[in-house]
Amino acid sequence: MTSDLPHSLVITYNKGYQERNAELHLPSSKLAILIVDKGYLYIELDDIGTTLESNELCILTGIYSKSVHIENNTADLWIIAFDPSPIFQGKDLETGSTFLAFLNSVGYTKIPLKSTDQATLTQWLRLLVNKNSINDGGPERPNIRFWNLKSFLRELSEIYFLNIPKPGRGWHRDHILVSRFLQLIEIHFTLQHSVKWYADTLLVSSDHLSKVVKKITRKTAKQCIEERLIVAAKSMLLKNAPINRIWNILGFKTSSHFGYFFKKYTSMAPSAYRKQSFIKE
Secondary structure (H helix, E strand, O other), X not given: OOOOXXXXXXXXXXXXXXXXXXXXXXXXXXXXXXXXXXXXXXXXXXXXXXXXXXXXXXXXXXXXXXXXXXXXXXXXXXXXXXXXXXXXXXXXXXXXXHHHHHHHHHOEEEEEOOHHHHHHHHHHHHHHHOXXXXXXXXXXXXXXXXXXXXXXXXXXXXXXXXXXXXXXOOOOHHHHHHHHHHHHHXXXXXXXXXXXXXXXXXXXXXXXXXXXXXXXHOOOHHHHHHHHHHHHHHHHHHOOOXXXXXXXXXXXXXXXXXXXXXXXXXXXXXXXXXXHHHHHO
C-alpha cells in the first residue's frame, strides 16, 4: 500500500475556532468533512452560502472542497480532509465506492446528526488521531490507518443514508432517485437482493433505475446491492462470526450460494478471506 496517505490526511479539532486553518487544509483535498460540536459557522461555496450549527455534518467533494470560504466562526469544529484514492487502491472518488461516487456527483451536502451518530463519528475521529492507530506497522503488517479510514467511511455512509439529507441546491432529480435507492439498500439489503424490488418500491422500471444509478455512480443497481452485501460479509468475517450465521443474516438461501457469491467478488472463499486477514494482523 502507498505511504502517501499519512501525509495527505488532515484531522483537526478547533475549539472555539481560534485556529483559522481549515481553508489551508481543504484546497489540497478531494474529500472534506466538517462536523460541528457546538456553536455555528458560515461557509460559502461559490454562490452557495450556508450556516452549519451544532450537531451538523457537511461533506464537500471535488470543486467544492477547493473553493470553500469559512467565516463568522464560533464553532467547536472537527475537520477531516484527504484524498481517498490510496485506500481504494488508486481508484478515485468516482470509482472507489458507491458512496464516494455519489458524494462526488453531488459535490456538497449537509445533514443534521443525531447525538448518537455525532458521538459515533467523533469517536472514530479521535481513534484516527491516536498515535497508536496511525502507525503503519512496518512493511509486513497492514496499514491500520487505511483500515480505520475505510471503517470510518463505512460508518459515515450508513449514517448519511439513514438520515438522508433534503435535496440541496443543484440536486437533479436523478440524484434524488439514487439517494433514495441507496437509502433503501442500507435499510433492506439483508432481505432484498433484487433490483426489481427496489425499482418497484421507487415506482420506476428496473431499466430506468439501473440507467440512472450507472450515470451517477458508474455502477449498476445490481452492483450497488452486491457491494453492500460484500462489505457486510467482510465485516462479519473479520469479527469471527460463524459463516453459517453470516449467510443466513445476509439473506442467502444456502451456504454454497453465499460462498459462490463471495468468491465471485473477492476471488477467495469466505474462510480463506478470514484466515488471510488474521494472518496479516
